[in-house]
Amino acid sequence: MRRLELIALPGLPMVAAGDDLAALIEAxxxxAGLALVEGDVLVLAQKIVSKAEGRSVALADVQPTPEAEALAARTGKDPRFVQLVLAESQRVVRARPGLLIVQHRLGFVSANAGIDQSNLGQEGHALLLPRDPDGSAAALAARFGCPVVISDSFGRAWRRGTVGVAIGAAGLPALWDLRGRPDLFGRTLQVSISGFADEIAASASLLQGQGAEAQPVVLVRGLAWDAPPNPAAELIRPESEDLFR
Structure with missing residues (x-):
């Protein structure tokens, strides 16, 4: 019987711009008396990656455009915050009071382009997503010698509540194509494609939490896979397959 373990690393310090994130996690x-072994995956909350990469922006330094001012009036949000969202986005998907859903420049569809103001420790600042989450995951995976998933919390169409999803991944199949394999009774799978990195991110988010848990790094131990690695960008549905756009 296979056993899966999830272990949140205790006592990590607050991360600041320029910190050696890999060194902090290694410490x-x-x-915790842990040594990485084959099959281990490290899941890092996006926030600490963005902090280390200096993605915090002071709202006082942001000059909103007329488009941002108009959208801020519709949504009731700070025009400077809306300007950051627009600068990080390809298009606005939906906007209403208190809600702004956009397609991020990297393809993610999420609230506020993933920009957040919680748990920053800097009043009047906002934190952007990493410029290249897959690249960030790859650099960290090279340092650790094990796969890395960078997770964030997204809402979902048709369902309430947020869940952890992978916005960056390296060293494992973020998207795992199971088509052609047999099911329990030998029937060939026709459409089964696993969002493997998303499943890992969602499991880790149970420990990472959404508030004051202060557990941004989770070691997932006991996973197995037999497919080549691909990045989290593979999880974004191409426009040609999008039936709701």
Whole structure:
């Protein structure tokens, strides 16, 4: 019987711009008496990656455009915050009071382009997503010698509540194509494609939490896969397959 373990690293310090994130996590593993083994995956909350990469922006330095001012009036949001959202986005998907859904420049569809103001420790600042989450995951995976998933919390169409999803991945199949394999009774799978990295991110988010948990790094142990690695960008549905656009 296979066993899956999820272990949140304790005692990680607040991350600041320019910090060596890999070194902080390596120190956290050592404090917890953990050594990485084959099959381990590290899941990092997007926030600490963005912080280390200096993606925090002071709202006082942002000059909103007329488009941002108009959209801020519709949504009731700070025009400077809306300007950051627009600058990070390809298009506005939906806007109403209190809600702004956009397609991020990287393809994600989410509220506020993933820009957040919680748990920053800097009043009047907002935190953007990493410029290249898959690239960030790849650099960290090279340092650790194990796969890395960068997770964020997204809402979902048709369902309430947020869940952890992968916005960056390296060293594993973010999208795992199971078509052609047999099911329990030998029937060939025709359409089964697993969002493997999303499933990992969602499981880790149970420990990472959404508020004051202060557990942004989770070690997932006991996973197995037999497909080549591909990045989290593969999880974004192409426009040609999007029936709701």
């Amino acid at each position: 956290g593993l050592a404090r």
